[in-house]
Amino acid sequence: MNDILPIILSIVAALVVIGGLIPVLMKTRKNMTQFPGMRDENDPAVPSRGVGTLTEERPAATPERKAPAGVDVELLETRDALDDLAGLEVLPVETPLPVAGRLARLRERLAKSNSILGKGLLALLSSDNIDENVWDEVEETLLLADLGTEPTMQLVDALRERVKVLGSRTPEHVKELLREELIRLVDPTMDRSLRTQRHADKPAVVLVVGVNGVGKTTTVGKLARVLVAEDKDVLLGAADTFRAAAAEQLTTWGQRVGVPTVKSDVVGADPASVAYEAVKAGIEQEVDVVMIDTAGRLQNKVGLMDELSKVKRVIEKLAEVDEVLLVLDATTGQNGLNQARVFADVVNITGIVLTKLDGTAKGGIVVAIQKSLGVPVKLIGLGEGADDLAPFDAEGFVDALLN
Structure with a gap:
């Protein structure tokens, strides 16, 4: 009996210790499930996103930054742990500037950057x-x-004739003459409106294309701000699946103005599939506009251009593509014109977005592209700011050149 007593006492002591640990373990497990980065992957109650699934990143309802529930940020001692929190960071929702205010600011910048053309002619x-x-x-x-x-020949001939008839020429007369001829050349009669009006049962669909490095993803984000400023519900589709940071970059742009983004978990996923799912989500959620960002592609690569054509065809199984906007870097000059021709043959361009117009004195590319393709310049970018994108206005453009 004396030999058995110590054994019994040891068992009782162990049970007491285990009983005390159970509440602690249960509390720890509860906290782990509150933070996705610390979940038990074997828990059947926790859904797995899987590999290659399409996910919709929605911006948080509140603009205030805060730590995720159940996580004490001060206890996170490593950079890796902080990185785990990045996906749950709540970005403040911004209010985009109204379009009217942007136009005035962009004209001022254009007047400074393109003075060589207008003032040289004057x-x-x-x-x-x-x-x-x-x-x-x-x-x-x-x-x-x-x-x-x-x-150029058209404008010079018109100017020669009018100068001959004019006779005496004051600087004011010359400026008005040049203004009239430049406006005629830029063509204010072209329809520059964006086709972003929702249809009866489907959203308007905007496809954004272009070569590498012209700023397509940034342009999509900035255009989302323009549309949000016009009180439109917008959904973004991250169909640039070849550049690892593209989807995250687009998601961040969307979160800043309260716009959701549909993207794939896998780099190199089928861009047509992502575009399809984005349009499908836009139809289900009854948004006004779905904008699809595509990967940059070289205009001389047949396979890449065929893939772009496929993206458009797949989207059209669900809804009409209302706008195909080609983003061009204004500083590339005539090379941009060559790019435009190839893209127009593949996906039927409906409008041009000219970026970096503040970085060149070659404002004539606006006229060259329109004359060559019969496609209007609809938007211009003059700077790196989030609201440095605005609708193109023919008269405002010419006035900025001559002032």
Whole structure:
């Protein structure tokens, strides 16, 4: 009996210790399930996202930043642990600037960045004696501004005729004459409205395309801000699946203005599938506009261009593609014109977005593209700011050149 007593006492002591640990373990498990980065993967109550699934990243309802439930941020001692929290970070929802305010600011920047074209022409045409040498300089100025050969000849011929008829020329007369001819060349009659009006039972669909490095993802994010400022419900589709950071970049743009993003978990996933799911989600959620961001592709790569055509065809199984916007870097000049021609053949471009127009004096590319394709420039970007994108206005553009 004396030998058995110590054994019994040991068992009782162990049971007491275990009984005390059970509440602690249960509390720890509860906290782990409150934070996805610390969940028990074997728990059947915890859904798995799987590999390659499409997920919809929705912005948080509140604009305030806060720690996830059940997690004490001060206890996280490593950078890896902080990285785990990044996916749950709540970004503040911003209010985009109204379109009218942007236009005035963009015109001021355009006037500074493109003064060589307008002011150079004004100086030449205000000369006391306009001889053939002056006309040669006018022609050279226009060509250097990427106006293109045909539009340049058209403008020079019109100016020659009007200067001859005008007789006496004050600087004011010359400026008005040049303004009228440039506006005629830029063509204010082209329809520059964005087709973003929701249909009776489906959202409007906007497909954004272009080569590498022109700023497509940023343009989609900025355009989302324009549409949100117009009180439209927007959904984004991250169909650029080849650049690892593209989907996260687009999601961040969306979160900043309260717009959800549909994306894939896997780099290199089928972009047509992502685009399809985004449009499907847009139809189910009855949003006004679905915008699809596509991967940058070289215009001379047949396979990549065929894939872009496939993305458009797959979308059209669900809804009409209302806008196909080609994003071009204004600083590329005539090379941008070559890009535009190839993309127009593949996906039927409906509008041009010119970025980095503040970084060039070659404002003539606006005219060259429109003359070549018969497609209007609909949006221009003049800066890196979130609201530095605005609708293109022919008269405002010319006035900025000449002021």
